[in-house]
Amino acid sequence: METPVDDGADRTIRVLLVDDQPDLAEVTGLHLENRRDSFEVVLAPDGPTALDRLEATAVDCVVSDYEMPGMDGLELLRAVTEREPSLPFILYTGKGSEEIASEAISAGVTDYLQKRTTSEQYDVLANRIENAVARRRSERAREESEGRYRTLVDASPHAILVHYGETIVYVNDTMVRMFGFEAQSQAHGTAAMSYVHPDDRDAVRERMRLVLDDREESDWIAWRLLRDDGEIREVESRGTPVVYDGQRAVQVVVRDLTDQRRRERQLGALNGALDDLAAADARTAVGETAVDAVVTLLEAPTVGVFEAVEGALLELAVAGADGVGFPPDARGLPDDSVEMAAYRAGTPRLVDSYAAREDRLVDGVAxxxxxxxxxxxxxxxxxxxxxxxxxxxxxxxxGRAVVAAFDRLDD
Known part of the structure; x- marks a missing residue:
C-alpha cells in the first residue's frame, strides 16, 4: 500500500506503534499525543497485526519494539520496507545492542532509539518521529514537483537540458533531436562541453559558472553546437538556476538559429549579388557573378549558367563542389536532356533523384x-x-536578376 501524498491541508502525523506490552504501548502513545497535537497514534500488539493496520490505514511512521513473539522488530522492518520502502521506521527497543543496531541500519531503519522511562525520552522520540515524517513529506513533495516539471518540459517545443556542473542529467525530446540522438539516455551523464564547438567553450563555461555561483538567470549567448553526427548548428541559450533531484543545477533553454542565420547570410549575399549584376558590363560577367552568388548562397553546390546560342545551351560560367563538376569537354547540353526540356518549357523545375538518371550531366549530385x-x-x-x-x-x-542583367546588356 502506498500512503497518499500529503497536499499540505492535513498535517496530522499518524504513528503506528507496535509493542507486545499493551500497557507500555498505551502510555507511550498518550505521551506522544500530549507532546504533539498533530500526532495520532494507532496501536498494534505484534508484527502481523501491524501489517494489517498498514493495509487498512494511511500511516506516516512506524515505531516498533524489537523483541516480540512471532515476528521481531527487524523482521517487521523488512516486511514494511518490502511493501512501502519510503515509510519511516523507528526501532524503539528496551533491549538494544550494537549488533541489533548494525543489523537494523543494514535493513534500512530510519532511526534507532532505546527505551527509557523519562519525560525527556518521550520528547526525543516525538522529535525523531516528527523529523522523519517531515523529511519524507519533503522528499515526496519534491518528487511530485519534479514529476510535474518533467511533464511540462518534455512537452515543451523548446530544447531544454539540465546539468550539474558540466554533467548533463536531463534532456527533453526536443533536445534529443537537436543533439541527433534517438533516446534521452544517450545524453544523460555526458559532458555538456562535448557538444560545444571548441572555439566557444570558454565563453559558454564562464556563463555556466556565473549561473551556478550567482544563482541568477543568464542573458542569451550565441554558440555553435556539435551534433552527434558531426553537423554544426548555430544556437543560442539561456541558463536558469534550479534545484534538480535535490541538487543545485542549471536549466538551459536552447534555440536553434541555424536556418535563421543562414537566411540572414543568404539575404546579404543575395543583395550583394543583385548590386553586382546591375553593374555587370558583359554576359560573361553576369554568368560569373551568378555562379559566385550561388556558391555563397548554398553549401557546396555545383552550379552552371548556360547561355542560349542558336537553339543550343552552351556553358557560360560553372563551378563545382569538391569532386563534382561538369565534363570539361562538354560545353553544350544534350538536346534530349531534362535541362533542355526545362528550358523549352520556360518554368523552374526541381529534379529529385538526379543521381539515378541515365542522362545526368554530373555524378555526385542528389x-x-x-x-x-x-x-x-x-x-x-x-x-x-x-x-x-x-x-x-x-x-x-x-535567376530573375540574371534575366534583368541580360536584358539590360541586350538593349
Missing part, C-alpha cells in the same frame, strides 16, 4: 534545380543534400 533564364539560357544548380524552400526562393530571385 537534386538539381533548373531555372530558365527566359530566352537567354538556363541556371543549373546541383546539391548533394537537396533544396529547402528558402533555397529555391533565393535561387528564383537570383
Amino acid at each position: 537534386s538539381v534545380f533548373l531555372f530558365p533564364l527566359d530566352d537567354d539560357g538556363l541556371l543549373w544548380v546541383g546539391s548533394r543534400e537537396g533544396f529547402a524552400s528558402a533555397d529555391r526562393d533565393a535561387l528564383e530571385i537570383l
Whole structure:
C-alpha cells in the first residue's frame, strides 16, 4: 500500500506503534499525543497485526519494539520496507545492542532509539518521529514537483537540458533531436562541453559558472553546437538556476538559429549579388557573378549558367563542389536532356533523384534545380543534400536578376 501524498491541508502525523506490552504501548502513545497535537497514534500488539493496520490505514511512521513473539522488530522492518520502502521506521527497543543496531541500519531503519522511562525520552522520540515524517513529506513533495516539471518540459517545443556542473542529467525530446540522438539516455551523464564547438567553450563555461555561483538567470549567448553526427548548428541559450533531484543545477533553454542565420547570410549575399549584376558590363560577367552568388548562397553546390546560342545551351560560367563538376569537354547540353526540356518549357523545375538518371550531366549530385533564364539560357544548380524552400526562393530571385542583367546588356 502506498500512503497518499500529503497536499499540505492535513498535517496530522499518524504513528503506528507496535509493542507486545499493551500497557507500555498505551502510555507511550498518550505521551506522544500530549507532546504533539498533530500526532495520532494507532496501536498494534505484534508484527502481523501491524501489517494489517498498514493495509487498512494511511500511516506516516512506524515505531516498533524489537523483541516480540512471532515476528521481531527487524523482521517487521523488512516486511514494511518490502511493501512501502519510503515509510519511516523507528526501532524503539528496551533491549538494544550494537549488533541489533548494525543489523537494523543494514535493513534500512530510519532511526534507532532505546527505551527509557523519562519525560525527556518521550520528547526525543516525538522529535525523531516528527523529523522523519517531515523529511519524507519533503522528499515526496519534491518528487511530485519534479514529476510535474518533467511533464511540462518534455512537452515543451523548446530544447531544454539540465546539468550539474558540466554533467548533463536531463534532456527533453526536443533536445534529443537537436543533439541527433534517438533516446534521452544517450545524453544523460555526458559532458555538456562535448557538444560545444571548441572555439566557444570558454565563453559558454564562464556563463555556466556565473549561473551556478550567482544563482541568477543568464542573458542569451550565441554558440555553435556539435551534433552527434558531426553537423554544426548555430544556437543560442539561456541558463536558469534550479534545484534538480535535490541538487543545485542549471536549466538551459536552447534555440536553434541555424536556418535563421543562414537566411540572414543568404539575404546579404543575395543583395550583394543583385548590386553586382546591375553593374555587370558583359554576359560573361553576369554568368560569373551568378555562379559566385550561388556558391555563397548554398553549401557546396555545383552550379552552371548556360547561355542560349542558336537553339543550343552552351556553358557560360560553372563551378563545382569538391569532386563534382561538369565534363570539361562538354560545353553544350544534350538536346534530349531534362535541362533542355526545362528550358523549352520556360518554368523552374526541381529534379529529385538526379543521381539515378541515365542522362545526368554530373555524378555526385542528389537534386538539381533548373531555372530558365527566359530566352537567354538556363541556371543549373546541383546539391548533394537537396533544396529547402528558402533555397529555391533565393535561387528564383537570383535567376530573375540574371534575366534583368541580360536584358539590360541586350538593349
